[in-house]
Amino acid sequence: MMKDRYSRQELFKPIGKDGQKLIKNKHVLIIGCGALGTANAESLVRAGIGKLTIIDRDYVESSNLQRQQLFTEQDCLDQLPKAVAAKVHLQKINSSVEIESFVMDGTSTNLVPLLVDVDLVIDATDNFDIRFIMNDLIHKYNIPWIFGSCVGSTGMSYTILPGTTPCLNCLLNAAPVTGATCDSVGIIAPTVQMVVAHQQVEALKILVEDYSSLRNKLVTFDLWNNLYHSVNINRSKKDTCLTCGENPVYPKLTYDAQTKMEVLCGRNTVQIRAKREIHLGELAKQLSNIGIVNQNEFLISLNYDEYRIVIFRDGRVLIHGTDSTEKARNIYYQLVG
Structure with a gap:
């Protein structure tokens, strides 16, 4: 060929x-x-x-x-x-x-x-x-x-x-x-x-x-x-x-030298890394009570108050709209657990 x-x-x-x-x-x-x-x-x-x-x-x-x-x-x-x-x-x-x-x-x-x-x-x-x-x-x-x-x-x-x-x-x-x-x-x-x-x-x-x-x-x-x-x-x-x-x-x-929670420079976004795999289908159903959830086989996303949350299957979460790791952590626990 x-x-x-x-x-x-x-x-x-x-x-x-x-x-x-x-x-x-x-x-x-x-x-x-x-x-x-x-x-x-x-x-x-x-x-x-x-x-x-x-x-x-x-x-x-x-x-x-x-x-x-x-x-x-x-x-x-x-x-x-x-x-x-x-x-x-x-x-x-x-x-x-x-x-x-x-x-x-x-x-x-x-x-x-x-x-x-x-x-x-x-x-x-x-x-x-x-x-x-x-x-x-x-x-x-x-x-x-x-x-x-x-x-x-x-x-x-x-x-x-x-x-x-x-x-x-x-x-x-x-x-x-x-x-x-x-x-x-x-x-x-x-x-x-x-x-x-x-x-x-x-x-x-x-x-x-x-x-x-x-x-x-x-x-x-x-x-x-x-x-x-x-x-x-x-x-x-x-x-x-x-x-x-x-x-x-x-x-x-x-x-100890690796970042677990990091502010993505210049993006007003915090990334959280967790050693867990997320079942996107189940989580999407749970989050549908909060707002409109967009989903594909790799990730789910939704708007939560003034934030946009993107959750990946490998356990990573991007919280757009803040550069505060404390605020991001609170949102993470509220939505993902």
């Missing part, structure tokens, strides 16, 4: 037919399925990756459509989880790729089995809690990881090779990022595409095992102000680092 599908990619000498065979036998895990995640996923699927696993905790909203290229208005109306909607569209692009999608919030526990046989992890997350967990995990299990971040017209990318390059902790000590988010200062779509371009070319190098061509510098840019920097941060790697140093202990993998 479509024997010339990858012909133009194979004509590129650093890849060739041998490289294409390598790509077909590789497995990539993408953490996050928003702007960076959807664009990375589409590029990999079009490139002929053998297996793709995508993880995301959120669902499609109208504000996503401006830059998250796989999603449609119907996905938004259906309140589909991003990982589910992405898989549907990706499978239509390339039916020969094996795609797994997981609607969940990644933790140091549930991510471990998903790392089995993974050749590369791509960072497409929107918060540093999960990034620091991933930083420890990829070093513990020795998996390459491509960091990426963007907001406004600025972005950065860096390729992390366990045992060789500085880890995320070392990187942020050398080049700290601001606390700005897309929800607080906005973002333009070209910023996303620029970060993805840097991530994807590095991904292809790793997938065809051309490690000598990997970029060994941190790339930062500001598209609007015409700025571009490439920074050598190799000296920032520290022997005393608890993640990539001589005696690693992977501190972010301990239970």
Whole structure:
């Protein structure tokens, strides 16, 4: 089927037919399925990756459509989880790729089995809690990881090779990022595409095992102000680092280091994580006495006073309309128990 599908990619000498065979036998895990995640996923699927696993905790909203290229208005109306909607569209692009999608919030526990046989992890997350967990995990299990971040017209990318390059902790000590988010200062779509371009070319190098061509510098840019920097941060790697140093202990993998209740920056929303699986059908019936409940097989949502509550099957709850964890906790107990 479509024997010339990858012909133009194979004509590129650093890849060739041998490289294409390598790509077909590789497995990539993408953490996050928003702007960076959807664009990375589409590029990999079009490139002929053998297996793709995508993880995301959120669902499609109208504000996503401006830059998250796989999603449609119907996905938004259906309140589909991003990982589910992405898989549907990706499978239509390339039916020969094996795609797994997981609607969940990644933790140091549930991510471990998903790392089995993974050749590369791509960072497409929107918060540093999960990034620091991933930083420890990829070093513990020795998996390459491509960091990426963007907001406004600025972005950065860096390729992390366990045992060789500085880890995320070392990187942020050398080049700290601001606390700005897309929800607080906005973002333009070209910023996303620029970060993805840097991530994807590095991904292809790793997938065809051309490690000598990997970029060994941190790339930062500001598209609007015409700025571009490439920074050598190799000296920032520290022997005393608890993640990539001589005696690693992977501190972010301990239970106490993980967030159980968190305010989602800039969204006036609190997320609550509970180690329980919720029977959505039964809970929807209970909550129908309070207000109109919208339900699909992945989540239920309803308006409660001035708040909007979204409850996922894996026990996570998003409480929109407050940044008070105390208030969110009270609402959670009132509705979920």
